[in-house]
Amino acid sequence: MQIIKSFNNNIALAKNEKNKEVIVIGTGIGFNKKNGDHLERGKIEKIFYLESNEQEMALIHLLSSIPIAVINTATEIVKFGEKEFSIKFSTALLIALADHIHMVIKYQRKPEEHPLKWMIIRLYQREYKIGQKAVQMIADQLNYLPPDNEIISIALHFVNAQTKEKNMNTTMSFTEMSNRIVSFIEYFYQVSLVKSENAYLRFITHLQFLLNRLVEKEIFPEEKTSEELYNFLSQNHPKEQLCVEKISELLFEKFSIPLSKAEKGYLVLHVNKLIHKT
Numbered sequence: 001m002q003i004i005k006s007f008n009n010n011i012a013l014a015k016n017e018k019n020k021e022v023i024v025i026g027t028g029i030g031f032n033k034k035n036g037d038h039l040e041r042g043k044i045e046k047i048f049y050l051e052s053n054e055q056e057m058a059l060i061h062l063l064s065s066i067p068i069a070v071i072n073t074a075t076e077i078v079k080f081g082e083k084e085f086s087i088k089f090s091t092a093l094l095i096a097l098a099d100h101i102h103m104v105i106k107y108q109r110k111p112e113e114h115p116l117k118w119m120i121i122r123l124y125q126r127e128y129k130i131g132q133k134a135v136q137m138i139a140d141q142l143n144y145l146p147p148d149n150e151i152i153s154i155a156l157h158f159v160n161a162q163t164k165e166k167n168m169n170t171t172m173s174f175t176e177m178s179n180r181i182v183s184f185i186e187y188f189y190q191v192s193l194v195k196s197e198n199a200y201l202r203f204i205t206h207l208q209f210l211l212n213r214l215v216e217k218e219i220f221p222e223e224k225t226s227e228e229l230y231n232f233l234s235q236n237h238p239k240e241q242l243c244v245e246k247i248s249e250l251l252f253e254k255f256s257i258p259l260s261k262a263e264k265g266y267l268v269l270h271v272n273k274l275i276h277k278t
Contacts, residue, residue, distance in 0.1 A: 001039040006030035011063050013056070014039055016047075023048040023059050025068070046075070048091055058095050066102045073141045074098035077134045081158050084126055093161040100157065101138060104146050111147030116172060119179040120152050123204055124159055125195055131155035163212060174211045177254060178204065181247055188243050189275055199273045206270050210263065214255040219263055226262035233268045240271045 004021065005013045012030040016022050026045040033039075045068075048059055063071065074097045078089055114120075121128055131151035139145040160171040182204075186193055193200055213219050234241040244267045248259045259267075 001041070001044075003030075003033045003037045003039060004035060006033045007060055007064065010068075011060070012039070013060075020049065021056070023056070023063065025063055025071075046071070048094070059091065062095050062098055066098055069142060070102050070105070071098050073137055074101055076141075077130070077137055077154070080133055080137075081130045081161075084130055085162075089158075089161050093157060096160075097154070097157050100153065101142075104150055104153075105138075105142060105144050108144070112149055114149040114152035116156070116175055117149070117152050119175050120155050120159075122195065123175060123178050123182065124155060126201075127155040127158045128152075130158050163208060170215065174208060177211060177251075178207050180250060181207065184246065184250065185243060185271065185274070188246065189239075191275065193274065197274075199270075199276075203270045203274050206266065210251075210267075213263075214251060214257055217257065219257065219260050226260065226265060230261035230265040230268070233265055237268055237272050240268045240275070243271055244268050 001014050001016050001022075001024070003012055003014055007013070007030060009028055009031045011023065011025050012033060014022055014024050024039065024044050024047050026043040029039065029043045029045075048063075071094075074094055077097060078094050081093075082089055120131075128151065131154040134154045135146050135148075135151050138150075156168065156171060156175075159175065160168055163171055163174065182193065210219075241264075244264050247267060248264060252258055
């Protein structure tokens with residue numbers, strides 16, 4: 001690994017064996033180093049892979065202004081989340097999460113109940129679990145116990161990391177809309193959905209992708225086969241079809257985009273599995 005630029009004694013921009021730019025940190029790693037110098041592997045404590053120039057600048061700012069202990073804790077929280085979801089999150093989540101934790105510890109604001117608390121508990125149980133674990137890790141590793149509302153704030157970071165938009169306002173809007181849809185389904189069928197069921201988790205995941213498609217105006221197009229499938233499903237599952245038509249109306253109120261029969265067909269299948277799992 002070779003140095004491209006040293007930012008300070010402990011942070012440097014480097015090029016790895018695959019000729020990709022990375023940010024490396026380690027005690028004394030940038031001391032008296034210049035472009036082209038070889039980096040000692042033994043001194044490297046962390047490697048951050050970059051996805052854009054904008055992310056590079058954000059990461060440099062983060063590493064320069066936030067204690068390494070906070071970055072380490074944020075890294076462990078992200079790894080815990082990756083294990084829960086069996087996916088690899090981008091460096092953008094680490095940047096946002098480390099900055100958030102640093103601000104929480106720095107300002108130690110008065111605890112208040114998060115306005116989305118019950119929606120998050122209701123819709124995103126795995127993210128809520130990560131938030132709980134994160135608060136405990138912060139307490140154990142950074143000697144500060146955040147208030148309970150931080151469970152929700154951290155959970156939202158993981159919800160946001162899974163959306164295409166990756167914008168917290170959009171994430172909160174998606175959460176509110178998802179809650180409206182789940183509440184409507186429970187009212188329509190007069191049931192209380194089991195939030196730990198796989199069918200429920202799959203439905204929420206499908207809903208997030210659907211909301212993303214509506215924001216991006218990339219809904220599945222009308223096709224003859226999808227129309228035939230929807231008609232078949234409507235005949236065999238008339239109550240689910242009626243439920244989905246009402247959901248489609250809710251979504252149209254929000255996005256002003258009608259759902260295609262392909263989209264409605266997928267929703268009928270998910271609602272059918274959802275209800276028969278309660």
